[in-house]
Amino acid sequence: MTTRNQMGSTAVLTCTVTLDPAFGIAPVDPRLFGSFVEHMGRCVYGGVFEPGHAEADTDGLRADVLKLVRELGITVARYPGGNFVSGYRWEDGVGPVADRPRRLDLAWRSVETNAFGLNEFMTWTQRAAVEPMMAVNLGTRGIQEACDLLEYANHPGGTYWSDLRRRHGVADPYGIELWCLGNEMDGPWQVGHKSADAYGALAAETAKAMRQVDPSVKLVACGSSNDRMPTFGAWEATVLDHTFDHVDYISLHAYFEKHGDDRASFLASGLAMDRFIDGVVATADHVAAKKRSRKKLQLSFDEWNIWYESRFAGYTNLEWAEAPRLIEDEYTVEDAVVVGSLLMSLLRHADRVGVACLAQLVNIIAPIRAESDRPAWRQTIFHPFALTARHARGTVLRAEPRTSTYDTARHGDVPVADVVATHDPETGQVTVLALNRSESEPVNLTAQLRALPGLRVVEHVVLGGDSAELLHTNNAEDPDRVQPRTSTDHTLTDGELTAALPPVSWTMLRLAPTA
Structure with a gap:
């Protein structure tokens, strides 16, 4: 239980933190626990939708997947892409299925049958009890098509597109509030890739037009595809120069993976997420200052997960096929620990991150896997997400854990432990999430809770x-091999909580009033 600290002496690994409801960061927005359904691989076809499966309902929606989605606790589902949306004609996916065209999807070199479209997705969201988050095509299309889709979805009736929806059997408007203005338009891989100036101008005009159709919509401008893009920072600054007054969010996308045997750096992925968020916040606030605006632009981290991208051969090597198997990564326990730490990072930034989407939901780098000949099952990463979504309620408390550091190849010195906590003033419950990055030693966690008695x-x-x-x-x-295990290795005496954090672990401690 000992290690060498930076001064060279031998010491027990510890982490101490003080939690006080008087010092909060922000309320937990339920939209932090979103996910992503893209027409890619087997996420839709063979995932959420599989007519003929033993568990499919009369609409072809898999009931076993729906049950796990509800257990996972997602609140938002982003649709239909992703790279897919930049070449998508939404009209192909509405109306009688027999009349829908088969198209080439250039994003993933797939054949899109269009058997599943907007109305099928909305039926699925209603049964899953999640909020839809729609993306419009600003790659090969533009302002008019975005407004047409919004009119179809949200206008009550009496116009061409709203009456078409009604003829398709949907009398009431959907009232979709969250809309993404395109996807990853900074990426050269994107169909219809644009410069920051070109995209920013188009996004601003699209936003203004969409608000004329429905003033209640909340809009997300495309940020950088990741913080390794050569235009990162400059892209956000330019896009926000155009869109700042017209959008509610700017997007962030990030995927993490373990490189070789470098577990130490992998376990510090949450710090990379922290830096990414902080950088985008700084840029957004710089634009606000230039515009003399008091607006605190929110962030939509609408793609994040572990993705072993180095194993992916690339879309140009794919053969044209319907719903091919793509990046169906099988997640380990250490992957689940890192996903838990990424959730902690999102909570720590609850004052600025208003939406977040784990990408994706089923089969594609997903917490849920499904096959045609058996029930769906939970991947390891399912568990930290479900626990956090269920129990991280109320307000995120400002926590400043004190702990030792260790050296990593990719991130330099990083804290050996991390802590995030929430307090629900309505129930009095406190949830403590803790991470131990040490590969060999437990950490003794001490949390002072004197401001939260009883x-x-x-x-x-x-x-x-x-x-x-x-x-x-x-x-x-073996679908249930990995599950969270219960621990009793804790004490709570005189307002002091102590707990042992095992090496390479993610821990949740839930506390409730005694009476």
Whole structure:
């Protein structure tokens, strides 16, 4: 239980933190627990939608997937892309299925049958009890098509597109509030890729027109595809120069992976997410200052996950096919620990991150896997997401954990432990999320809770903590091999909570009033 600190002496690994409801960051926005359904691989076809499956309902929606989606606790589902949207004609996916055209999807070199479209997606969101987040095509299309889609979806009736929706069997408007103005338009891989100036101008005019159709919409401008893009920062600044007064969010996308055997850097992925968020906030606030605006632009982190992108051969090597198997990564215990840490980063920035979407939902780098000959199952990353979505309620508390550091190849010195906590003033419940990045030593966590008296520990669960199990996965043959385990290794006395955090682990401690 000892390690060398930076001064060269031997010391027990510890982490101390003080939690006080008087010092909050922001309320937890339920939209932080969103996900992503793209027409890519087997996310839609063979994922959420599979007519003929033993678990499919009369609309072809898989009930076993829906059950897991509800258990996962997602609140928002972004649709229909992703790269897919930049070449998508939304009209292809409405009306009688027999009349819908088959198209080439240039984004993923797939054949799109259009058997599943907007109305099928909206039926699915209603059964999943999630909010839709629509993306419009600003790659090959523009202002008029975006307004047409919005009119079809949200206008009550009496116009061409709203009456067409009614003829398609949907009498009431959907009232979709969240809309993405395109996707990753900075990426040269994107169909209809644009410069920051060209995209910013188009996005601003599209936003203004869409608000004339429906003033209630909330709009997301495209930020950089990732913070490794050569235009990162400059892209956001230019786009926001055009759109700042017309949008509610700017997007962030980030995927993380373990490089070789460098577990130490992988476990610090949350710090990279922190830096990315902080950089975009700084740029947005710089634009606000230039415009003499008091507006605090929100962030939409609408694509994030672990993705072993280095294993992906690239879309140009794909053969044309319907719903091909693409990037169906099988996640390990250590992946789940990192996903837990990324959720902690999002919560820590709850004052500025208003929407976040785990990409994707089913089969494609997903928490849920599905096959045609068996029930759907939970991947390892399902568990930290479901626990956080269920229990991180109320207000995120300002936590400044004090702990030692260790050196990493990709991030330099990083804290060995991390802590994020929420407090729900309505129920009095406190949820503490804690991370131990050490590969060999437990961390003794001490949390001072004197400002939150009268609590008891009602749940203590751990993912990770056993080096022999860090590469274990859940799969079709053993779908429940990895699950959170219950721990009793804690005490709560005189307002001081102590708990042992095993090596390479993510921990949730839930506390509730004694009375």
